[in-house]
Amino acid sequence: MKRQDERSVGELLLDADFTTRQILMDVTGDDAPAMLRTWGEVVQSASELWATLPQPFRGTTSPIDGVTVARLESMSQAMHRNQIRRGWPGDGPSDERLLHVAETLTRAADLIGRRGGHIGPTDPAVRADLDAARMRIMHTLYVGAHSVGVAAQQHVADVELATTRGMPSRECRAVPRGQDAINRLAAFEQLAGAYVGNQFARAVQGEHVHGPYGSERLQQALIGWDIQAHRTLATNPTPANLVLASRTQAGIATAAAAILHAGARTGHVDAHAYEHRLAPTLDATQQAWTQVATRWAEMTTPAGRTDLDLVHAAGELRAAVREVAHDKTTWARPEVMAGRVDLGEAAQHLQQALSTAVDVACVIRDVAAEDPNLTGPARAMSHRANADIDRAAGRGHRGKDVVWVTGHSPCCATVARPQTQ
Amino acid sequence: MTNDTIDQDAGDTLAAVARLLRHAAVRAWAQAEVEGPRSHLHLLGLGIHIASCQAVAMLPACADLEGQPPAQDDIAQLLRAAEELTRAIPVLDQAAGISPLVVAICDLMREATP
Numbered sequence: 179m180k181r182q183d184e185r186s187v188g189e190l191l192l193d194a195d196f197t198t199r200q201i202l203m204d205v206t207g208d209d210a211p212a213m214l215r216t217w218g219e220v221v222q223s224a225s226e227l228w229a230t231l232p233q234p235f236r237g238t239t240s241p242i243d244g245v246t247v248a249r250l251e252s253m254s255q256a257m258h259r260n261q262i263r264r265g266w267p268g269d270g271p272s273d274e275r276l277l278h279v280a281e282t283l284t285r286a287a288d289l290i291g292r293r294g295g296h297i298g299p300t301d302p303a304v305r306a307d308l309d310a311a312r313m314r315i316m317h318t319l320y321v322g323a324h325s326v327g328v329a330a331q332q333h334v335a336d337v338e339l340a341t342t343r344g345m346p347s348r349e350c351r352a353v354p355r356g357q358d359a360i361n362r363l364a365a366f367e368q369l370a371g372a373y374v375g376n377q378f379a380r381a382v383q384g385e386h387v388h389g390p391y392g393s394e395r396l397q398q399a400l401i402g403w404d405i406q407a408h409r410t411l412a413t414n415p416t417p418a419n420l421v422l423a424s425r426t427q428a429g430i431a432t433a434a435a436a437i438l439h440a441g442a443r444t445g446h447v448d449a450h451a452y453e454h455r456l457a458p459t460l461d462a463t464q465q466a467w468t469q470v471a472t473r474w475a476e477m478t479t480p481a482g483r484t485d486l487d488l489v490h491a492a493g494e495l496r497a498a499v500r501e502v503a504h505d506k507t508t509w510a511r512p513e514v515m516a517g518r519v520d521l522g523e524a525a526q527h528l529q530q531a532l533s534t535a536v537d538v539a540c541v542i543r544d545v546a547a548e549d550p551n552l553t554g555p556a557r558a559m560s561h562r563a564n565a566d567i568d569r570a571a572g573r574g575h576r577g578k579d580v581v582w583v584t585g586h587s588p589c590c591a592t593v594a595r596p597q598t599q
Numbered sequence: 600m601t602n603d604t605i606d607q608d609a610g611d612t613l614a615a616v617a618r619l620l621r622h623a624a625v626r627a628w629a630q631a632e633v634e635g636p637r638s639h640l641h642l643l644g645l646g647i648h649i650a651s652c653q654a655v656a657m658l659p660a661c662a663d664l665e666g667q668p669p670a671q672d673d674i675a676q677l678l679r680a681a682e683e684l685t686r687a688i689p690v691l692d693q694a695a696g697i698s699p700l701v702v703a704i705c706d707l708m709r710e711a712t713p
Contacts, residue, residue: 192686195686195690196686199682199701199705202702202705202706202709203682203705203708203709203712204709205709309691309692310689310690310691313689313690313691313692314690317690317697317698317701320698320702321698321701321702321705324702324706325705328706328709371698371699374690374695374697374698375695375696375698375699418652421648422648422649422652425628425644425645425648426645428641429641429642429645431636432636432637432638432639432641432642433642435636435637436637436639439637460636461635461636461637464636464637464641465636468628468632468636468641480618480621480664480665480666481655481660481662481664481665483652483655483656484652484655484656486652486653486656489649489652489653489656492645492649493646493649496642496645496646496649499642500642504639504642504710506709506710507639507710507711507712507713508639509639
């Protein structure tokens, strides 16, 4: 005899949320067909659960809330119809984990339907509980849509790679159909994400859903990063921002080395030039940026805040690099990268980015040399100053450079600045 | 940017998440330096650092982000611990941003786990 599920609605919602997180952590391209077959059931169950929740009392919540879940269900139904019409992914097994999520949400809806009829949404505490439940449902849809999208992306990448090795054309139809599913899931994720991120207005104003792919995305991300780095460092050159700027520049050099290496191996970049000129220069550039980042990290405090626009620009750049150059947990093989983008074109974008990085380096040097407001933890700066003095003395420069550290408080001091006597 | 509306318990938990992520980024970069300038771990460290910046941005200015670094050094374990902590944070307007952070951590876990 099956044991009766005695969990509360709240516990069921947490179960659904945590299951989608686990799926996201473990998902692979092989899971995509089953997940795409099952995703519609998850959305339908979530929508039915949403409908069973007591409605807001006399407009205490925006009517937009109900519209969002209705739009999500409509998007999911359209996706399902499209799958049937195009015959992909076709018949086959369901994804057991997503089925569990759908069943859990249905169980919560049943529970409310049977026992929640007396709930009065006039009580502020009850209204807060209902709001929390709606947010948890939407959060679960957001995480779930992202995991299905990740599976579809990996599946398409796997099929594209197999195509280059002579996969039957019948299997290749998964590429355009998978791409269509990826676009629809991205739109779904963005709408659900806008709800949980409290950014509904931005979503309905038509913020982009389908960004560019491949080298075009890489180019835009590199340009966007360069502009944002200059903006942030011009107005707010704090150690925390300087750490992220330096680490991202180091990441660009690392990515450039990986992509140019792939270009050299596949004939898109001069192999001799890569090996003898580009690779050593990129390695040296990467190490120099890492050194700069390490120095600035010593001057940050744990509570230091990083400009969120800079954070977003760095995140987009990293995502664009991953789209071109990564395969699961490491670099993609050269032929895989070559199958994704024109590596010669990507190399040109990176070359331009590395050229403009010189200017970012100059900005950072000027901050270090001239910014009168630069502060850092006193202990770290004292250690750094002593180390610099010792190093200079060891090189026989005694008496040439003096490092000044001016204390303002027990935990803060102005930056050490070499002064030539 | 700071968030002064977040609940005290949620804020304390999120601060612990930020500390774990910061330590994970430091560990990833340390391993990357051992492997050399072309190591993919440089970009993993950058991703973890970006997630830690997102977590810090959701905290009030007075949040306690000091403290001893966690004992474990394994990057995947640190990310797992951070994700498990986020389970205790309610998904509410006051913690807007927690959903993208959860997705970012789960993505990083997949990236860090061979």
